[in-house]
Amino acid sequence: MATRVLVVDDDLNIQRVLVFALKQEGYEVTVASDGAAGVEMALDARPDLILMDVAMPKLDGYAATQQIRAAEKGVGRVPIIMLTSEADVEQRVRGLRAGADDDIVKPFHPLELMARIKALLAQGGAPSPAKPGSDAPTLGKLCAFYPAKGGVGTTTIAINTAIALAREMQRRTALIDANLQFGDLRVFLDLGLDTPSIVSAISEPDLDLDLFRTMTVSHRSGIELLLAPPTPAAADIVVERQRQSPTVISNMLGLARRLYDYTLVDMSQGIDDFNLQLFDEADVIFVVMTADLSCLKNVPLVLETMVSLGYEQGKVQLVLNRSNAYTGINVSNAESALGRKIDYQIINEYRGAISALNSGEPFMSSRADAPLSKSVLSFARSLDKAFATDAVHARA
Ligand SMILES: Nc1ncnc2c1ncn2[C@@H]1O[C@H](COP(=O)(O)OP(=O)(O)OP(=O)(O)O)[C@@H](O)[C@H]1O
Ligand SMILES: [Mg+2]
Numbered sequence: 001m002a003t004r005v006l007v008v009d010d011d012l013n014i015q016r017v018l019v020f021a022l023k024q025e026g027y028e029v030t031v032a033s034d035g036a037a038g039v040e041m042a043l044d045a046r047p048d049l050i051l052m053d054v055a056m057p058k059l060d061g062y063a064a065t066q067q068i069r070a071a072e073k074g075v076g077r078v079p080i081i082m083l084t085s086e087a088d089v090e091q092r093v094r095g096l097r098a099g100a101d102d103d104i105v106k107p108f109h110p111l112e113l114m115a116r117i118k119a120l121l122a123q124g125g126a127p128s129p130a131k132p133g134s135d136a137p138t139l140g141k142l143c144a145f146y147p148a149k150g151g152v153g154t155t156t157i158a159i160n161t162a163i164a165l166a167r168e169m170q171r172r173t174a175l176i177d178a179n180l181q182f183g184d185l186r187v188f189l190d191l192g193l194d195t196p197s198i199v200s201a202i203s204e205p206d207l208d209l210d211l212f213r214t215m216t217v218s219h220r221s222g223i224e225l226l227l228a229p230p231t232p233a234a235a236d237i238v239v240e241r242q243r244q245s246p247t248v249i250s251n252m253l254g255l256a257r258r259l260y261d262y263t264l265v266d267m268s269q270g271i272d273d274f275n276l277q278l279f280d281e282a283d284v285i286f287v288v289m290t291a292d293l294s295c296l297k298n299v300p301l302v303l304e305t306m307v308s309l310g311y312e313q314g315k316v317q318l319v320l321n322r323s324n325a326y327t328g329i330n331v332s333n334a335e336s337a338l339g340r341k342i343d344y345q346i347i348n349e350y351r352g353a354i355s356a357l358n359s360g361e362p363f364m365s366s367r368a369d370a371p372l373s374k375s376v377l378s379f380a381r382s383l384d385k386a387f388a389t390d391a392v393h394a395r396a
Contacts, residue, residue: 008038009053035059069099140257144282148289164380166222171261179268180235183228190360322348
């Protein structure tokens, strides 16, 4: 499912230009030619974003925006950009008062409009299932995703599992990019460098729930993100701080547990102090692998490390990614080489994975019905089932 944009404008030329530009960017576009039709379509079709002209027959853009805001209470707020005809402050303020999130003055360059749309969507306009910070107690589970080697799909699985937990299971979900030097969440999720990161969280001496909330970024897919440092050099700040005082990490993760049902951690390969602490803190470690020789060599080493750390069996689980890709090693070969069972399998779908990556829209958001999405969804369901059942037992 592509991101859906509703254009509300009575000017046919503007409609044409906008529809063309938006479609080129991969958006799905619907058009309403007056304010009243705009309100109706906004409420019926629930688009992901609305472009709203000001001067229109039947109902002007201000009134239409107000009606949409009044009607959508409790069901999530659609981001609205006003298309104003003058850079007049009064007009702009009126638009914002009516409930618009941003405005752009006609004539505008399509590229500028696209940038505004992306920025607004990235702020998390999409309804997130249960807002973090709501007072209900969370499940508070921490799941680490650790690669048996680079490039096996750890980030892909972590992102899409997080979105599945948030969207399909209505869990408050955060994703932490703990690949400190070369974190990929920003590129995979189409975010700029000008966002807060783990560096702010780790450098704050009095980090509390409110401060922590200001350091996470809401993504339109419904998940909250704590991003990696913006540059590899800044990663040193985190590592150094953790070396001086490991409690800063525990404190930060403790806050995440209080805010979210699930905090997923996308890790990088390597057994260092930082990663060892993450292993310790995690409730479960998903070791992501593919069926190839290098993973079959690495996984036993990882498992041995986990045993030597004293972790119980169930804490470490194996996730075989691209399970049906032809590598000459099938699942049962891999299991007998490892001498243990593979806990989860995610199918291979090169096109789906790569096009999601290039568009900055994870497949779990844009193509929830695709086989790859379904495969990750079923993994997320099992994960949630295990923990939700745990929580019920703990309460009983
Ligand atoms: N199930 C899958 N089917 C097909 N392609 C996949 C699948 N999972 C991941 N990929 C592709 O594999 C490549 C690597 O994925 P990703 O960046 O998620 O891996 P990673 O383990 O996080 O890598 P890194 O070591 O760089 O952090 C990407 O091009 C991604 O689209
Ligand atoms: Mg990665």
